[in-house]
Amino acid sequence: MDNDKVKSRREFLQSGVRLSLALALGGIGGLAVSRLTGDDYVWQIDPFKCTQCGRCATECVMSPSAVKCIHAYDLCGYCDLCGGYFKPGYNALSTAGENQLCPTAAIERKFIEEPYFEYVINEELCIGCAKCVKGCTSFGNGSLHLQIVHSLCVNCNECSIARVCPSEAISRVKASQAYRIKGGFTQESAG
């Protein structure tokens, strides 16, 4: 009887490995659950405070900047003369480079039907300079606005753009609500 209770060395090692595996799996599961349920903080821009100073393009540790222009289509007027697309004093309302405000031609303009045009941001080309945002805010509905794109942002402990932002438009927000998109954000703020 006593001999039955004595574990062999093999059995002891097997039990130890099983226990280790169980603990490891439990730990991973716990970590996963905590990641899913926890709410970290990330940096984001309040588009209503942003003054389009241009520092998002030059101060971000990423190159090009992790700040990109976002288009709130539900706010857009789909204008032929888009203040975010065309330079003041443009030669013609055409897609010729000399008429475009964006230094990297990151805004694609598509004719929908008279008199509407759609404007789409090419994120890969956008450098976050906010020239288009300034134009749209000054002369249009303000549908173009800047956001920190979290697939690009390295979430520095101290955001290098936030340090110099003159309007203090950048702050930490909950990761579960990582974006402040105009339209939805407007409704949320109003609510």
Next chain:
Amino acid sequence: MEKRRTLNNVVVISAGIVGLLFLLWWLWADPTRDLAVSLPGADNRGGGGASGEEVKIGSLFQAFSGTHAALTETWPRFRGADFDNISKSPVSLKDQFGSEGPQVLWSVELGEGHSGAAIYKGLVYLLDYDEAERADYLRCFSLLDGKELWRRGYQVSIKRNHGMSRTIPAVTDEYILTIGPRCHVMCVDRATGDFRWGIDVEKEYQSEVPLWYTGQCPLIDGNLAVIATGGNALMIGVDLATGQKVWETPNPNGWKMSHSSVIPYTFGGRKMYVYCAVGGIVGIAADGPDAGKVLWESAAWNRSVIAPSPVCMPDGKIFLTAGYGAGSMMIQLKAAGDTFAVEVLKEYAPRDGLACEQQTPLYWQGHLFGILPKDGGTMRNQLVCYHPSDVTRVVWSSGPNKRFGLGPFFMADNKIFLLNDDGTLYILRPSVKGYEELDHAQVVPDGQDAWAPLAIADGYLVLRDAKTMVCINLRK
């Protein structure tokens, strides 16, 4: 020794080959090969131009039951009887709204737009687009109760584009003249609404409908309807009674119609029509044997979008301003006998001085009053006062806590009435010394884009936001 020489040759030849390959690579490589050239046409835009739609101007009419109380005063057109946006009415108006708030007499839902009202002896005339009927209507309301009496119009396809209608009728005792969103001019009998005549400007003059539709308010000058057409003619004078063209000003420069309106002006002994086209500014003889002829013109003021009208001052200075980054210009008109010359006194960006995006500045007591545009620097959207001698040095501004969007404003009973974008009406004491607010109140609930110029007669103020027109009793 021989071996070393061979090695040297191999090294030299190898280095030469590598150098040659590098040179070839350098010549071949194009660092811009990944760049795409931005060329016109990438947006696949349509052809534009005239739509081809056959519009039967004046073909629709509806009469409604109701009457109106005949009153005495008028606000017969854009900027009032004297084109200065200052009411000369003796009626005393409220300084403050009081504890009960503004007395709103009535409100009417409209098609989305920014067209303002004209008032004529107890009747309100407004151009409005009816989306359900797809028709442009001149609507006649009773000033005191807002009841609609009749509407005259025509079917035309208009899509929302930051609003639809945006012009103010011109009214005389006999006639009403309108321009619709797509440049359809309509003349009707004021009392009955009977159709007199119409002109499809886009079709007849191959004009280009301005961006966001027509903003030019039509002008009646005596028996003449004056319209700046652009296209095949720069401006036309039309006999009000018959619709016959009296004169057409040639347009050899191909200047286009802007949102600016034609302003009558007398200077150097000549009456003229001053107009800011897209292309330049022009003064056209308004009377005499050379009526319709260009007296002077200048391409110095050439902006792509111009909404404010020229502010013509008694000493020949003309203040010009526009939005969308255009800034402003002060020109000096000089007369020498029958000839006129234009000198540019100052030209500057919107952040450097008085500039306006939409509303025409007001000239009062030798000073200019306006609301700066959103790109007007730190004073953006503020009410500002400047002296014409230096329109880059502000006399006063309303301050950072008083910003007014694109708000329309005018003067009556020694007060400025100013409407904010959101439908808040401000009463101000006009002064060349500083900003003085008497009162303010929300007069259009949840107002949006309240950009239409205001109209007042007999103490009743008619204003609107994008969708609602209201009448407020301002009588003391």
